[in-house]
Amino acid sequence: MSGAALPAAPALPRMDRTQLIVWAMALLPIVVLCVFYFYPLMRVLTISVTEPEFGLGNYRDIFTSSAVRRVVQTTLWICVVSSVVSLFFGYLLAYAIVHAAPSWQSWMLLAVLLSFWVSVLIRTFSWIALLQTRGLVNETLQVIGLIDEPIRFIRNPFGVILGMVHYMIPYAVLPLMANMRTIDTRYVPAARGLGASPFGAFWRVFLPLSLPGLISASILVFIFSIGFYITPALLGGGRSTMVAEYIALQVNETLAWGQGTALASSMLILVFAMLVVLGRIVKFRTMFGAA
Amino acid sequence: MTRQHPLPSAATLSPIPLQQEGLSMTQPDTAASGLTIQRLVKQYGETYALKDVSLEIPAGSFTTLLGPSGSGKTTLLMSIAGFTRPETGRILAGGRDITGLPPEKREFGMVFQGYALFPHLTVAGNVGFALKLRRRSRSEIATRVAAALDLVQLSHLADRYPRQLSGGQQQRVALARALVFEPGVLLLDEPLSALDKSLRADLQWELKALHARLGVTFVYVTHDQEEALSMSDQIAIIRAGEVVQSGAPAELYDRPKTHFIADFLGRSNYVEGTVARRDGRPVIEAAGQLVPVPECAAVPAAGRPAILAIRPEKITVRPDDGQGPGLPGRLSAWSYLGATISCRVATDLGEFHVHLPTWQAAFEPQPGQALRLDWPPEAGRIVRDDR
Ligand SMILES: Nc1ncnc2c1ncn2[C@@H]1O[C@H](COP(=O)(O)OP(=O)(O)OP(=O)(O)O)[C@@H](O)[C@H]1O
Ligand SMILES: [Mg+2]
Numbered sequence A: 001m002s003g004a005a006l007p008a009a010p011a012l013p014r015m016d017r018t019q020l021i022v023w024a025m026a027l028l029p030i031v032v033l034c035v036f037y038f039y040p041l042m043r044v045l046t047i048s049v050t051e052p053e054f055g056l057g058n059y060r061d062i063f064t065s066s067a068v069r070r071v072v073q074t075t076l077w078i079c080v081v082s083s084v085v086s087l088f089f090g091y092l093l094a095y096a097i098v099h100a101a102p103s104w105q106s107w108m109l110l111a112v113l114l115s116f117w118v119s120v121l122i123r124t125f126s127w128i129a130l131l132q133t134r135g136l137v138n139e140t141l142q143v144i145g146l147i148d149e150p151i152r153f154i155r156n157p158f159g160v161i162l163g164m165v166h167y168m169i170p171y172a173v174l175p176l177m178a179n180m181r182t183i184d185t186r187y188v189p190a191a192r193g194l195g196a197s198p199f200g201a202f203w204r205v206f207l208p209l210s211l212p213g214l215i216s217a218s219i220l221v222f223i224f225s226i227g228f229y230i231t232p233a234l235l236g237g238g239r240s241t242m243v244a245e246y247i248a249l250q251v252n253e254t255l256a257w258g259q260g261t262a263l264a265s266s267m268l269i270l271v272f273a274m275l276v277v278l279g280r281i282v283k284f285r286t287m288f289g290a291a
Numbered sequence B: 001m002t003r004q005h006p007l008p009s010a011a012t013l014s015p016i017p018l019q020q021e022g023l024s025m026t027q028p029d030t031a032a033s034g035l036t037i038q039r040l041v042k043q044y045g046e047t048y049a050l051k052d053v054s055l056e057i058p059a060g061s062f063t064t065l066l067g068p069s070g071s072g073k074t075t076l077l078m079s080i081a082g083f084t085r086p087e088t089g090r091i092l093a094g095g096r097d098i099t100g101l102p103p104e105k106r107e108f109g110m111v112f113q114g115y116a117l118f119p120h121l122t123v124a125g126n127v128g129f130a131l132k133l134r135r136r137s138r139s140e141i142a143t144r145v146a147a148a149l150d151l152v153q154l155s156h157l158a159d160r161y162p163r164q165l166s167g168g169q170q171q172r173v174a175l176a177r178a179l180v181f182e183p184g185v186l187l188l189d190e191p192l193s194a195l196d197k198s199l200r201a202d203l204q205w206e207l208k209a210l211h212a213r214l215g216v217t218f219v220y221v222t223h224d225q226e227e228a229l230s231m232s233d234q235i236a237i238i239r240a241g242e243v244v245q246s247g248a249p250a251e252l253y254d255r256p257k258t259h260f261i262a263d264f265l266g267r268s269n270y271v272e273g274t275v276a277r278r279d280g281r282p283v284i285e286a287a288g289q290l291v292p293v294p295e296c297a298a299v300p301a302a303g304r305p306a307i308l309a310i311r312p313e314k315i316t317v318r319p320d321d322g323q324g325p326g327l328p329g330r331l332s333a334w335s336y337l338g339a340t341i342s343c344r345v346a347t348d349l350g351e352f353h354v355h356l357p358t359w360q361a362a363f364e365p366q367p368g369q370a371l372r373l374d375w376p377p378e379a380g381r382i383v384r385d386d387r
Helices: A017-050 A057-064 A066-099 A102-117 A120-131 A136-144 A157-181 A187-193 A198-226 A230-235 A243-252 A257-281 B073-081 B123-133 B138-151 B167-179 B197-214 B225-231 B249-254 B259-264
Strands: B035-044 B047-057 B062-066 B088-093 B109-111 B185-189 B217-222 B234-239 B242-247 B269-278 B281-286 B289-292 B305-310 B316-319 B327-336 B340-347 B350-357 B370-374 B380-383
Touching: A017 A057, A017 A257, A057 A066, A057 A257, A066 A102, A066 A157, A066 A198, A066 A243, A102 A157, A120 A136, A120 A157, A120 A230, A157 A198, A157 A230, A187 A198, A187 B109, A198 A257, A198 B123, A230 A243, A243 A257, B035 B073, B047 B073, B047 B088, B047 B234, B047 B242, B062 B073, B062 B225, B073 B185, B073 B217, B109 B167, B123 B138, B123 B167, B138 B167, B167 B197, B197 B217, B197 B225, B217 B225, B225 B249, B234 B249, B234 B259, B242 B249, B242 B259, B259 B305, B259 B380, B269 B289, B269 B350, B316 B350, B327 B350, B340 B370
Parallel strands: B062 B217, B062 B234, B109 B185, B185 B217
Antiparallel strands: B035 B047, B035 B088, B234 B242, B269 B281, B269 B305, B281 B289, B305 B380, B316 B370, B327 B340, B327 B370, B340 B350
């Protein structure tokens, strides 16, 4: 073997037509994103530090205003409660789907995902139709004679939480299912064989192994819950104003743009922080079941 | 032209499968319990995974369930463990009916295929799992986990997680985890099948030694016939949900009852024909040859069809000098295997496989060479046709 015949250095690949087309096709979405997404976002951030005057005054006000504190408190407890409830039911659903017979699994999953196709507005109005004082549920209960006076299901925190949970359950189910699918089906029998009761095997083996799924689902669901706007506005009846609704109020009604955008920016930062934490716990790809 | 196949010329050694001596059952620590399986039936839809399985597993024995893939071995083991509910039948452990007990009440150790070690627990956590469930004190758990890890020579890896272990080490952890609460019965589902060959051989010896040392009843599932022969006190051969024959390895190898067993455990040559009697002795008449058959209860009446199975290593071969006893044939192929020569000989009764010890081969193999095959009548076994 002689070392003389070195291969010629490969010519740099030229950008050929197909590559150009690909770039051109990618350009349009990039432009659209810049114009309709990043630009408004930058505007929001700018307004929050310039309106009514330059500085961080709006952010200071967030921490001092009692109205904001009340709204944040309401938001937090409603979000925590609805997230926990969503996770609970999501966990049950995911567990049931993963352990169902294969022929059933896709039907059960379809039933969960079906709700994605109904807009949040329609769902909210459906709840109102069902649960209002003269709605189907109250009327039925009265006819049966179980109650004399109609129960207040909506226009209170209960109604808000109900609507939010209904919306968020699928978002809890998906990451939980993706995680539970990776748990070897022999672990629970192995624990039983070593002397664990059915619940003991769940508590000591299945639950710890599903913890990564539970954590990612809880962060995802909590992030979703903070951004709810229509559901609290319609089902809360103005009594339990949450952050998103409060921002809309600032911007549309009181025209306090600086206050509204500062609150919006703070929420954005909070959500990003949670996403960073989430990214450290799980890889996004595995969270949604991608291999 | 009918030729009488003569009586044996030389006694043939019958092979005895490798059995480990030396490690005898000395001071068993645990009270092993025997198992009685009575008429177990398990159905999945239309197919029977178990149809009427009965088996006696003596206390302290090493019993192997051997059978081809899909024969129902795992189903039987899972029924014993309590993970599968048979439709009918009973399982007794030490005389007590355990058919209705959930797995955690049976107190059997179990090693799963692929081990199923808990990934969120360390080696020590895995091994101590059963003790923790039994609410033993922390110091007792520590000492017994240490002892169990010592048993499988893994004390130095107690703080590792399962994913940081090799396949053989995981296997040992699974064994320690199943033995730490001193069960009377240990169930193992193909524990070595995921390991490479040399490691498997090592672990076979270790398992065998462990069994001898602990005196626990081992119920071992495998589809590897050599593994079954070398390790077991008793083998139950399972086929399509039925126990075809059970017994000691040497008994199954030397006295297979059916064609399936003669073929599944080792290899065999077969002579198919009709039974006849010559000079008061039974023979099989096939392709104009009369092949003597050992006198036994399995020999059908004269005129009935029968199959004679002969092990390849029980046949002797010599060059055909045109005289003397033996079945004439021509050497069609051979391969030299060091200790033995494996020959294929074309005869009027079909192709015969013969294994000759190299030092006994009294001829230089040549293609098409004329040979005579000979074997003592006792070397043959009449087997039931269950093909
Ligand atoms: N959960 C189940 N549902 C339906 N059929 C099953 C189930 N488990 C086992 N079977 C069927 O029962 C029969 C016996 O299965 P089993 O797993 O006991 O075989 P095996 O002898 O352990 O095979 P292998 O050596 O491949 O592990 C097979 O035909 C199998 O398809
Ligand atoms: Mg199996």
